[in-house]
Amino acid sequence: MKPITKFRNQIIQIFGADFVLTDPNDISPYLHEERGLKRSNADIVVRPRSSKDLAILVKLCSKNKIPIVPVGGLTGLVGGAVATGGVIAATDRMSKILSIDQVNKTMTVEAGCILANIQKEAIKHDCFFPLSLGAEGSCRIGGNLATNAGGVGVLRYGNTRDLVLGLEVIMPNGDIWDGLTALRKDNTGYDLKNLLIGSEGTLGIITKAVLKLFPLPKTTVTAFIGLNQLNKVLELYEGVQKRFHESLSAFELISRIGLDMELQHLSGINDPFLQNYPYYTLVELTTSFEDPDLRTGLESLLESFLENQIIINAVFAENTQQKSSLWRIREELPAAQSREGGSIKHDVSVPVSKTVDFITEASKRVKIILPGIRPCPFGHIGDGNIHYNLTQPITISRNEFMSYSSEINRVVHDLVAEMDGSISAEHGIGYLKKSELNHYASPVKIRIMRSIKAALDPDNIMNPGKIF
16 A cells, blocks of 8 residues: 555544545645646645644644645635645635624634635624735635735735734644734744744644734725826825825726726726726725715815826726726736736836836836737736736747746846845745745845744645745
């Protein structure tokens, strides 16, 4: 009997037959990789019911030196949940919302909770959980924590790590670290929580979290704004940020080419204007109280920008349905690009003041490499995070276009480095960006990270092949 078969039988004996998936049709969804670049190849797929179950499993994996890869909603874009043998541990059964403290403004959840369900539960208690991203209907909070997900609310509320007070984590030897504190002040030693958030499952498996809640917005103003020139974007941002600093929740960039792709490939997308503009911004203001002056204030500011030709046009959402339609334009951009053909994607960040210069210069450089390439930048301009995606020229095949990936990535990431930016703003490293991290990160940083990994996971069983 093969050792892995013996191990599978041991797991079944301990946990029961329904703990381990055996039907290929049941296993297949857990082998998915969002971008379709690589498929997982696991020896065993398990679905633990509790932290205790998972801790026992990890202890067994540690004893037998069998790799284990945690899997959430499988919506990541850098291959962070791809297995190459060993065990996949899916968290979808661990999906309970455990408690809500309305006074302390916290919610305690299991790692398998779908993000949208957390948002809805917060609303039921007149609270707000601000983490929001395109995949929120299927991504799970454990994956959001493991990758320190960003999303559209970072400008006001911060990244995922800023929305967490405590964690429970299964460590590589099977120990359970109970750090489920709901404290906002705790200076008792090293901050293990922030070490584990963003570690992509390479240092431990997050099983529970205490999340911060906020007052539910009572007033929301959403505007979709057309601009004739990219270099006017920062003038608009600076003006809105200065006037509405405490209320500015989102400031997103959309390019015309992206909207054209959506109109061509997706149903239910409507152009908010009769005239085309090269660039658009989606701006949202919110307050936790009824503020009838919020919209009139933004209207007045935009009128002055219109007079000074900083903007060309603007439309406001008049109701929830219109707001959803405007946000859908932003959220569906990746799907439209995928249908248009091959796409070389970059999740980068630079200082906000350099975002426009980055987009302009990057587009010049990639067009030198490949004339006809179609830049389709979009993203969170208000926090410096640009999804600098490049669509294939209409004159070449997808395969030929994708063969330029390494060369184009080097040019784009070199520019990011020149501008003191990051090659991974919110998606993580996974296996896709390992070589890029090694190329751009300082040797000291790499040595420190490797030392931490070796100290906590000396047998390298926790999500091996990621980050390093």
